[in-house]
Amino acid sequence: MVSINVKVSGLETAVHVMHRFVLLAAQEHKLIVALTAIVRAQARRRFQTKLDPDGKAWPPLASSTVDGGREQGTMLVDTGTLANSITMQVSGTVGIVKTVVEYAKYHHTGSFKVPNHPPKRQFLGVGKADMPELEAAAEAWLLANVGL
Numbered sequence: 001m002v003s004i005n006v007k008v009s010g011l012e013t014a015v016h017v018m019h020r021f022v023l024l025a026a027q028e029h030k031l032i033v034a035l036t037a038i039v040r041a042q043a044r045r046r047f048q049t050k051l052d053p054d055g056k057a058w059p060p061l062a063s064s065t066v067d068g069g070r071e072q073g074t075m076l077v078d079t080g081t082l083a084n085s086i087t088m089q090v091s092g093t094v095g096i097v098k099t100v101v102e103y104a105k106y107h108h109t110g111s112f113k114v115p116n117h118p119p120k121r122q123f124l125g126v127g128k129a130d131m132p133e134l135e136a137a138a139e140a141w142l143l144a145n146v147g148l
Helices: 011-049 063-067 104-109 131-145
Strands: 087-091 094-098
Touching: 011 087, 011 094, 011 131
Parallel strands: none
Antiparallel strands: 087 094
C-alpha cells in the first residue's frame, strides 16, 4: 500500500488574515462615516476661516457691500442658514456632503446671474488643505483596525 501525506503549514495564519479582512470590510462603513463627518465639519469651518478647500482666502467683500454696513467677518453668514444646512449621507462606501439651500450654488461657484454677482467662495469639497486631517483619521483607523 502506498500512502502520500502532504503537510500544509501556515494556513492558520492565512485564515486569520482572511478573517481579519472580512471583519475589516464589515467595519469599512464606520471609516466612511468618520471621514464624511470630517469633510462636513471642514465645510462648516470654512464659514469661520473664510478659506476654500485648498486653503486660499475667499475674495473680500466688495467695497459697496462694506459701505452698505456689512463687516468683512460676516461673509456668507447672516443667519447661519447656509452653514447649518450642510449635511452628510453615507451609503455603502460613498460619503456625500451637501447643502440643499437654493442660493448656495451662487456663492460656491460665483455667478453673474445674481444681482451684484457674488464671487466664487467655495465651501464644499476636499482640497489640499483638508488632506492632513483626513489622512490622520484614516491612518488612525487603519492602526486600530488592521494594525498597520
